Every structure is written in structure tokens, then in C-alpha cells.
Amino acid sequence: MEASAIGWTPKARAVLAAASELFYAEGIHAVGVDAIAERAGVTKKTLYDRFGSKDRLVVEYLLDREQRWRDVLLPRLEAAGPDPGSRLTAIFDALASWSDDHGGKGCSMINAHAEISDPSHPAYAVIIEQKRWTLALFAELARDSGAADPDAVADDLMILHEGALVAAGMGVVPSAYERARGAALRRLRAG
Secondary structure, three states, rough: OOOOOOOOHHHHHHHHHHHHHHHHHHHHOOOOOOHHHHHHHHOHHHHHHHOOOOHHHHHHHHHHHHHHHHHHHHHHHHHHHOOHHHHHHHHHHHHHHHHHHHOOOOOOHHHHHHHHHHOOOHHHHHHHHHHHHHHHHHHHHHHOOOOOHHHHHHHHHHHHHHHHHHHHHOOOOOOOHHHHHHHHHHHHOOO
16 A cells, blocks of 8 residues: 655654754664654654654655755756766765765765665665666766766766765765765776
8 A cells, every 4th residue: 555645734844854854863763753753843643643654754754865865966967968977077076065065974875774674664665766766877877978888887886976975974085075086987988
């Protein structure tokens, strides 16, 4: 049975905003509905009336975060024009900017996957789909660049992208996004 649509009332938006902040900062399992309701200024009943369950709230958190990321990324890709190298640069530059603006704890999808690895969890499909979308984006760039083996190039670009997210989020590699961008451009040009 498909979940009913969320009625995006001001209280539902307040719950999502509170959950987003807390889930990203503290982790999904570490944050209970009591803390979310308190931060949002609503009762637990209101939270459950709007979302039905914490799992549904996690799904909405991830979907919202992904949509906000795409709202940042897609205009940059369009502005970069058709050149695959320019588009690849736009992706890594958007990552650095997004990280500066939305928290430096790494990728919310990777972080969520560390806590949710059960394929039957409703958020699992959201996490995996986001990574598949990203890989498809890299595959398109690799094809457009004329790479001899675009799938292998896309895989390598994805590994660089995801590695940069983790390394930057953990603070273990200085200038992770810039360094990954350079390596990705070299790989794209090598075809």
C-alpha cells in the first residue's frame, strides 16, 4: 500500500525542518521523535498525524535534502553548458559550495546508509536511487566526452565524488573537493 501524501502544513514543515537539522547533526537513530517534536514546537501527536511514523519522516528528510541538492546542482550544470569538463567542474564546485552552506558532516545519504542498510527500510530505496542518479549523471558526462569505455569512466568519477564527500566530511583530506575535481577531470580527459 502506498503512503498517503503529506499535507504540507506549517507544522509539517516545522517538523521536517527540525528533523532535518537533528538527523544530519546527530544521526537518525540517535534522534527520537520527542526531540524532533520539541525542536519543531509541536506535540508528538502532531508529528505522527503529519508523517505517520519516524521512518516516513526519515524518507521525507532524505527526499527533501536531495531535492534541495538538485535545486543547487541543476542550474549550475545548465550554466556550464554542454562541455563535459565544464559540467564535471560544476558538480564538484557545487559540492564544495553545498558543504559550506549546508553542513560539513558529509553526504546525508552516505550518513543515512551507515545507519540504514536494510533494503526493506523505506528510506533505503531513496538512498540507493540518489546514488544511481548520480552515477547516471557521470555516465552521461562520460558518453558525451567520447570515452572509449564510458561505464568505467563513470564508475571512476563516482568513486572520486563519493570519496571526496567522505574525506571532506571527516576532515581527513585538505581541499578534498578541489583535489577530487582535478582527478576527475584528468580521468574524464583520459577517457
